[in-house]
Amino acid sequence: MTSTAAVPTYQADIYTDEALLEPYEHYRALRDLGPAVWLEAHGAFAVARYADARAVLANTEDFHSANGIALNEPANSAILGCTLASDGELHAHLRQVVAHRLTPRSLRPMRETVTARADELVAGLVERGSFDAVADLARALPLSIVPDFIGWPQEGREHLLRWAGANFDSFGPMNARAERALPQCGEMAGFGAEIVRTGNVLPGSLGASVLESRDRGDITTEQTMMLMLDYLAPSLDTTISAVGSAIWLFGRFPEQWDLVRRDPGLIPNAVNEVVRYESPIRAFGRLAVHDTEIDGVPVPAGSRVLVVYAAANRDERKFPDPDVFDVTRADAVQQLGFGYGEHGCAGQALARMETESLLAALARSVTRFELGEPERALNNLIRALGSLPVTVHTGA
């Protein structure tokens, strides 16, 4: 489709290395241009204002996830029919097969394990004094918790981080990052299919219950393969991003760390504020299935619509002083970093548990994070640090 005079347009490619390193000025420009802005470089509308982003996420009649999540056709075809990329009854059915295992109540028995692992990990790192907050802290906990929870076999785990990163890269426009990623997504899908064929999952795990659903005839074999990856693919890089960003932010804003140390009851809100301020997933797409409009901007059927959570979370129309990191912010809980509505993150209770446990363990002993030079890991969707040298201080 072509843009019309009534539709604000934006020329810049928001997926270049430079734009991924410094995205926030692009987000501001998009918000200021209008409720929906035609991205010339990507052939899609961007929705960057909070109220409009939330309205699009809530409007599952007009905006579909099937064929809509990614900005390119090969990726949309590859994931068609998974929980993330399905709509209506099919989506509700797939979600009901698994999501009940991830509610705060079902996860309660895991809290002890997660807390114990977080405590042990942090004690070792505090003892060392200096470490890499990404490799040694942010990656270590999810990798020690999530694959077991999903029931992924030991063999193949060494590929998980590469595959999970590729999965997110593949959802961008068809740039070099997405091109490199697609074959790796194929490898992950092949491995998932093999697990379903052989039934090689850990007993009692989420994966085992997905196989039981297949055996009962609740889901097809193809849906079983999708569900095996549905929960693993988004569960690592996202949480790793949140934990890495948290350390980076508390290092830069030590007075915020003092608030958390003085009142650890603030930790759940601090996690919301980290996810608001440095949204781990920048955006997911939707497909407009009817002629519609976004706050007056006409959106023809067949258009791609990119909901930019990371821009909505910095919208001054919603959050006062949005560029200030403030763990006491009363409305941080309204951030859209975990999505909103029917497709809102199914794994957020686990992600919150992991992040909160690490921050709680750190708050008991660390008084200051002294940051070295951070290095960004560039990904089409994930806002993350590749490494963050840090020295922790424990004295007064």
Ligand code: HEM
């Ligand atoms: C800080 C960590 C995380 C963030 C920021 C995050 C973010 C998101 C977002 C923005 C969505 C919405 C997708 C949409 O609107 O189309 C989503 C969906 C989803 N997330 Fe997460 N996520 C996180 C951790 C996890 C974890 C740990 C798991 C699994 C254990 C997980 C599993 C899922 C699944 C299965 C969906 C699809 C839900 C659906 O389509 O119904 N996520 N996540």
